[in-house]
Amino acid sequence: MSDRVATAGTALDSGEEISAWETIRLGAAISPELKEGFGGTVALALLGTAGRVVVPIAVQQTLDKGVNGPHGIDMGFVGMMAVVATIAMVVTGFSSYLMTARLFTTAEKGLATLRIKAFRHVHDLPLLTQNTERRGALVSRVTSDVDQVSQFLVFGGVIGIVSIGQVLVATVIMLFYSWQLTIVVWVCFAPLFLSLQYFQRRLSDSYAVVRRMVGQMLAAVSEPVVGAVVVRTHAIEGRTQARINESISEYQAASTRAQGLTAFSFSLGGVSAGLANAGVLIFGIWLGQGHLWASGVTSGEVLAFAFLVTLFVSPVQMGTQVLTDAQNAIAGWRRVIGILETPADLDDPGPAGVQLPHVPLSVTFSHVDFAYPGGPPVLRDVDEEILAGTRVAVVGETGSGKTTFAKILTRLMDPTSGTVLLAGHDLREVDFASLRRRVVLVPQEGFLFDSTLYANAAYGDLDATPDDVQRAIVELGLGDWLAGLPLGLQTRVGQRGESMSAGERQLVALIRAHLADPDLLVLDEATSAVDPALEMRIARALELLMSGRTSVTIAHRLSTAENADEVIVFDKGVVVQRGRHPDLVAEGGVYGRLHSSWVAQQST
Numbered sequence: 113m114s115d116r117v118a119t120a121g122t123a124l125d126s127g128e129e130i131s132a133w134e135t136i137r138l139g140a141a142i143s144p145e146l147k148e149g150f151g152g153t154v155a156l157a158l159l160g161t162a163g164r165v166v167v168p169i170a171v172q173q174t175l176d177k178g179v180n181g182p183h184g185i186d187m188g189f190v191g192m193m194a195v196v197a198t199i200a201m202v203v204t205g206f207s208s209y210l211m212t213a214r215l216f217t218t219a220e221k222g223l224a225t226l227r228i229k230a231f232r233h234v235h236d237l238p239l240l241t242q243n244t245e246r247r248g249a250l251v252s253r254v255t256s257d258v259d260q261v262s263q264f265l266v267f268g269g270v271i272g273i274v275s276i277g278q279v280l281v282a283t284v285i286m287l288f289y290s291w292q293l294t295i296v297v298w299v300c301f302a303p304l305f306l307s308l309q310y311f312q313r314r315l316s317d318s319y320a321v322v323r324r325m326v327g328q329m330l331a332a333v334s335e336p337v338v339g340a341v342v343v344r345t346h347a348i349e350g351r352t353q354a355r356i357n358e359s360i361s362e363y364q365a366a367s368t369r370a371q372g373l374t375a376f377s378f379s380l381g382g383v384s385a386g387l388a389n390a391g392v393l394i395f396g397i398w399l400g401q402g403h404l405w406a407s408g409v410t411s412g413e414v415l416a417f418a419f420l421v422t423l424f425v426s427p428v429q430m431g432t433q434v435l436t437d438a439q440n441a442i443a444g445w446r447r448v449i450g451i452l453e454t455p456a457d458l459d460d461p462g463p464a465g466v467q468l469p470h471v472p473l474s475v476t477f478s479h480v481d482f483a484y485p486g487g488p489p490v491l492r493d494v495d496e497e498i499l500a501g502t503r504v505a506v507v508g509e510t511g512s513g514k515t516t517f518a519k520i521l522t523r524l525m526d527p528t529s530g531t532v533l534l535a536g537h538d539l540r541e542v543d544f545a546s547l548r549r550r551v552v553l554v555p556q557e558g559f560l561f562d563s564t565l566y567a568n569a570a571y572g573d574l575d576a577t578p579d580d581v582q583r584a585i586v587e588l589g590l591g592d593w594l595a596g597l598p599l600g601l602q603t604r605v606g607q608r609g610e611s612m613s614a615g616e617r618q619l620v621a622l623i624r625a626h627l628a629d630p631d632l633l634v635l636d637e638a639t640s641a642v643d644p645a646l647e648m649r650i651a652r653a654l655e656l657l658m659s660g661r662t663s664v665t666i667a668h669r670l671s672t673a674e675n676a677d678e679v680i681v682f683d684k685g686v687v688v689q690r691g692r693h694p695d696l697v698a699e700g701g702v703y704g705r706l707h708s709s710w711v712a713q714q715s716t
């Protein structure tokens with residue numbers, strides 16, 4: 113979107129260095145709806161403002177011509193002025209209503225687009241970038257930060273447009289009545305106007321901190337909610353609460369600091385308003401005596417001027433509040449735009465890219481190196497070939513690089529150097545949509561959404577009907593398991609699948625994978641122990657799932673390695689052994705050690 117360089121692959125762009133104008137420009141470009149009918153809205157605002165000015169003029173005319181006129185009281189003229197003032201008030205009210213409705217509609221439409229675009233971009237962000245931002249803070253960017261923008265655009269926007277119009281119109285009419293009194297009013301407000309830029313800078317800095325603190329607070333609150341079981345089982349409620357309290361206090365301090373500045377600038381507005389009112393009365397009476405080139409000011413004119421000063425003062429004072437809201441909103445807007453400004457470092461070639469064939473896929477790792485940003489090498493010169501249709505187990509000590517290997521194989525990350533080929537095609541040239549259809553990763557703990565078994569299984573194939581899901585379950589030999597569920601496919605799985613056992617969650621992940629019908633299956637074998645009957649079911653389902661496909665399993669069980677066509681052994685990021693299970697056992701080395709500890713574990 114812009115050519116500003118973001119910290120690719122590591123941190124999410126905070127957006128804090130985008131200037132206020134740039135934020136508004138980018139914001140309007142992202143949400144073009146915000147500009148829809150803007151001219152009409154401004155016209156309505158001006159109409160409303162003009163209507164408001166008619167009242168003081170009508171009062172002045174009534175006093176000077178209808179009451180104090182040369183022929184005494186002229187009731188016809190007074191009545192006419194009353195009708196004019198009433199019409200003006202009706203026009204003002206109606207145009208304010210229309211303007212507010214229009215602003216509401218366009219602001220909400222534009223911000224819905226912003227939320228959707230930002231949220232969609234979160235999915236394109238590199239995995240590592242997503243991991244740097246705590247989930248709650250990320251969520252705050254598409255929720256509370258956007259709400260700030262919304263509030264400002266709707267309420268601040270209305271008041272802002274009306275205020276500017278009102279100040280300008282009031283100034284012009286005041287000039288028409290008396291340029292001397294107009295100068296008095298402007299001089300009284302000069303300190304406020306001159307200090308606005310300073311306040312704006314300070315407010316901008318303060319609200320950037322406030323928005324950041326809101327994100328931190330939401331992250332601090334949401335993490336223990338998600339990890340409630342750990343909090344309770346380890347009895348760390350006290351420590352968790354202390355961390356939440358700390359982030360709430362930090363937010364409170366930041367917010368109080370920012371509000372303090374607002375209060376100060378608001379008070380300055382109040383002082384200016386008081387001075388202007390007093391100044392107008394004193395100078396008005398003085399000018400009425402013919403001083404300062406004034407040829408006598410009528411009482412109606414002084415009264416009209418007093419009205420006009422109110423018309424001038426209220427928007428200026430509201431303007432300081434609008435300025436505060438604007439800074440808060442711009443700070444929020446920046447954070448949302450920051451998401452969109454963070455580059456998606458995995459380029460998707462799109463439909464023009466390679467479409468993978470629907471046959472078992474071969475895999476080639478050619479001199480692949482990988483290091484996490486700022487970290488040591490995690491994979492070193494991995495140079496392996498996996499034949500199409502074979503079953504490979506990947507084993508190694510914890511931290512040896514197995515998961516990293518799987519993530520690179522499924523292109524959740526790109527290698528630092530070297531290439532990965534699928535069926536002879538460089539992974540970087542394959543259309544993402546085709547890749548996600550042909551290659552499926554089954555993680556250790558598949559995430560289940562709070563919905564039915566059917567809906568969760570259908571994430572493997574969004575077009576799958578309940579009959580398709582039922583068929584897939586039967587094909588995996590799980591028909592009797594499904595029959596035992598009280599509501600069958602309509603059984604609800606609970607939040608994150610908590611209403612199901614760990615083993616059942618694994619089954620759902622396998623059903624999903626089966627529905628996806630991939631040609632390369634990458635499995636991160638679950639480590640959680642399940643009861644022997646379910647274990648048998650999972651093993652049988654896995655067996656059926658892997659047949660006729662290329663499969664790469666990160667194996668934590670001896671049986672998986674035993675049943676594989678080949679085993680690849682990782683040690684500190686390097687492939688140190690490869691071959692069939694019995695040959696590797698005979699060879700000893702790292703695999704020999706792993707094998708001995710597996711055997712020892714099973715005999716205990």
Ligand SMILES: Nc1ncnc2c1ncn2[C@@H]1O[C@H](COP(=O)(O)OP(=O)(O)OP(=O)(O)O)[C@@H](O)[C@H]1O
Nearest residue numbers: 240484487490508509510511512513514515516517
């Ligand atoms: N997101 C990350 N950022 C930085 N370093 C990471 C990240 N993920 C993993 N690592 C490091 O990379 C190395 C390899 O990790 P990896 O998860 O690939 O190992 P593994 O063999 O799958 O381990 P396990 O069997 O415990 O899952 C480890 O030293 C780990 O600390």
